[in-house]
């Protein structure tokens with residue numbers, strides 16, 4: 001979604017758009033460490049993700065996703081008075097919840113305390129997940145390449161380096177063993193997403209809008 005948004009709103013950095021796309025998952029490890037949200041790992045669970053998201057109302061309920069999206073828009077406008085960019089970054093934040101609602105089992109609450117849990121469970125099927133997520137990834141790359149061009153060699157290699165890295169992490173997630181059932185380890189891996197955001201800012205400095 002971050003790669004796609006670069007076409008609709010060229011000015012926000014790819015790093016900012018990555019931050020928007022992962023905003024809910026960047027808050028989640030903080031709330032895990034604070035003990036406000038809970039997760040456990042069920043290694044024998046079939047499908048793609050071995051996680052059981054027991055409770056995550058503050059990072060992943062629909063109402064809070066809307067609130068976090070607005071927070072992101074307000075913060076963006078504080079630093080960049082660019083209306084189109086702020087609207088698109090807000091939309092990218094919300095797209096995370098929509099895509100989680102397609103992939104997760106029914107575990108996403110509508111609001112904190114809600115008993116209604118949403119999730120279509122795409123991750124229950126490994127083949128359907130690989131086809132859908134693989135197609136979205138390729139479409140995102142295609143749209144981004146049409147929207148931007150490298151201004152130097154770093155602009156080309158930093159981008160393709162990240163795409164290969166993302167594909168590698170994806171393969172390791174699917175083929176590798178499940179993570180330990182320890183919220184601190186899971187939160188640590190979640191916070192490592194910040195690396196991708198800095199990588200996005202680096203790429204963006206070496207590419208220009210077409």
Ligand SMILES: [Zn+2]
Nearest residue numbers: 024025096100
């Ligand atoms: Zn999420």
